[in-house]
Amino acid sequence: MTQTENGSPVITPVLLGGGSGTRLWPVSRKSYPKQFSQLVGAQSLFQASALRVSGPGFAPPVIVTGDPFRFIVTEQLARIEQAPQAILIEPEGRNTGPAVLAAALWLAQDDPGQLMLVAPSDHVIPDTAAFRAAVATAAPRAQAGDMVTFGIPPTRPETGYGYLELQPGARADAASPQPLAGFVEKPDAARAARMLQDERFLWNAGIFLMRADTAIAAFRTHAPVLHDAVTGALAGARSDLGFTRLDPGAWADVPDISIDYAIMEKADNLVVMPYPHGWSDLGSWDAVWNADGPDAQGNVCSDRAHAIDCADTLLRSEGTGIALVGIGLRDIVAVAMPDAVLVAHKSQAQRVKEAVGALAARGVAQADAFPRVHRPWGWFECLVTGGRFQVKRIVVNPGAALSLQSHHHRAEHWIVVEGTAEVTVDGAVQLVSENQSVYVPLGARHRLHNPGKLPMVLIEVQTGAYLGEDDIIRYEDVYARD
């Protein structure tokens, strides 16, 4: 087992980054979920989660995420100069149970006794020092073979969380692991109100500390079908550009189940580490408002947002070019993006998910799609669409390349506005630098590559009768896409 210089065990963070919540729409969407957004503070929630469990005493993290997010993960980690041990790609989201077991099995390949700290990547925990101290305090119990859950003292009769019930005599205000009587599933309002009055109940934050072999044994005992399927998915995993892709065939047999249901509610080696130093899962916009530190009038205003005679209101402008003005508002959440605007009463903020479902049912693209589309090589966004034309901004990461491709229905004009592009058109290669342009005729095989050290930005003007993303024939792709 790996140890630090002072003899305490090294802990490997296991960050779960595959969720796709829509409760913070329009910032969080299926194609760009909230953990990757900068909702509170200077980093994304994912970045803040990675930094919280980095430094002395922590090994580089293991990330479990979905295929659509893998390049967002690498890009966001690179920006905070964190290198993961592994990025495990789930072929499909199967809730937290399979994700945790996959990480445990991966870690156990080298060191079955490895301590792992499982944490969602979309929570806010403001006091990093207090959190690290709580983890360190709990580590010996995990080291000894217990599964440690972290319990948050409730501050409201929340019906959206599971609860942890301490054994009689245990102390919810203790600074050490306490014995657990059991898990309580999401309660109704009456039970939530009773639990709020009883200090033996804590919120289940979904954060766990345990040895890899402890977790594996629990899954083998309490969820053998899941255990065998995930074991098969890891055995059949293949390495792809630094990602570990779990085997889709085996994964198809993996049940969709949370770690709570799969093992925690059945295990008897559980203890609770109370954590009273601040926590939020940012489950709705009123939680963001609360976590972001309202001013004396109760308002939280982003840059470019202007509140006039407002109170207890959240105003967020999420576009560099959007001025947002609120006048005479009470308890309102307003979030403005270039393609979508949400205005909700704060007491109804938990209905955002329902609203997104209604949008999706009406075929509104903004329900799921994000204006910036992330690709392995960088990202693009549509600037304007006309009857027979479309203009995009395309940003290609240093060293990255788009696939060799052609289109049946459109020609493309490329104007490089930042950096240098290496452009291949029908076999001819040329360097195109800032303020130079290239024309790609309809049908021509072309490739775009950024050979430089800085991001390359180009404006693409497409013309043609059909401009859908699916008019693309790929010949070669370093990212192995069809």
Added chain:
Amino acid sequence: MTQTENGSPVITPVLLGGGSGTRLWPVSRKSYPKQFSQLVGAQSLFQASALRVSGPGFAPPVIVTGDPFRFIVTEQLARIEQAPQAILIEPEGRNTGPAVLAAALWLAQDDPGQLMLVAPSDHVIPDTAAFRAAVATAAPRAQAGDMVTFGIPPTRPETGYGYLELQPGARADAASPQPLAGFVEKPDAARAARMLQDERFLWNAGIFLMRADTAIAAFRTHAPVLHDAVTGALAGARSDLGFTRLDPGAWADVPDISIDYAIMEKADNLVVMPYPHGWSDLGSWDAVWNADGPDAQGNVCSDRAHAIDCADTLLRSEGTGIALVGIGLRDIVAVAMPDAVLVAHKSQAQRVKEAVGALAARGVAQADAFPRVHRPWGWFECLVTGGRFQVKRIVVNPGAALSLQSHHHRAEHWIVVEGTAEVTVDGAVQLVSENQSVYVPLGARHRLHNPGKLPMVLIEVQTGAYLGEDDIIRYEDVYARD
């Protein structure tokens, strides 16, 4: 005096289109005021105002507007196939008094007895037939030398309007002109409440019917300084591309004063035509909500706006790509544009003007500027701005041309995406059609002309260290701009 076939006098509409209200920000801004916006119904308020007073019995209108709006006026009239008699350009806005006199003097050149119907171009009058009937009923009194004002029965204790006081015994519910006791300036709340209970008081709608020579005589008698200055400004006017530009030198001496203050409050040949058939000046967003016909829940939702459990709420998406969602709102106004979003409590909607002032004080461009910039030749909008680049969509009207110009600090790439452009670069002329591009190097003298029958659309990609609109040297300009 001109007459129709049945002998009744022909009436010339005088439409006042120079205002620049900000009470409906962000749709209405200094550079694109509300009369030109499509706020209620399928036309702009200006277009609806022009159509309301068109057809049998009406001569083509005289428009009085400001220089920045002259091409918006011609474009909007062309789209509804209305040709004006004249478009008078005020060198500076001077309120309604000088505008009305300028129109009267212009009409009196041909026919001093010409009946003119003065009307703002930013009001909503839903019942066109009733309005035309009221005008026809009032015409004989105007023909006889009276000045007819139109009075609206108050529906609330409004403090933002002037009132008309009928003489004792006059009937506010009469369908004929009634004798006037006097004008009441904007009242305080207590007086407005009293007047609401007293049927002798009507709102002053700012609509007047009178002969041109009647108006001129009133100004000569009651506002001689104004009369002489405006007479000089018309005498010195010059014709420019079909516009009549009042002389700026003489105009500098014109007082800034409303027609009410200048003559109406002093004249004794006034009568009131009650008009109870619906009227709104759309003075704030709650008036737009009211005029637009709320549904059973009291909501008004534009295309792309979605209300979930809202009541008495106005949701407007003003961009083709913006999805607007309201959840749990009561009495809220939300207006979303690509560059600006307003969210206000409906009871505070009249404070929008104050909010715009606050934005302007903070140097926020959106306070005054509109995303689409209208020019004599068409319009443009900025699609994206980067550190050293900017992308614009430019639309050039058929037959129109930009000035021959050059730039010190930027090069331009032009890609034609609709129609055909005739492009001149350093003396060389070429036709550029859809899907072709042209490069304009830094310093090159260039001109863009649309020789076709359809609007020409191009995407301009500018690159350079300075991209301000003021980096332009004009050599020749058909619109005589500096």
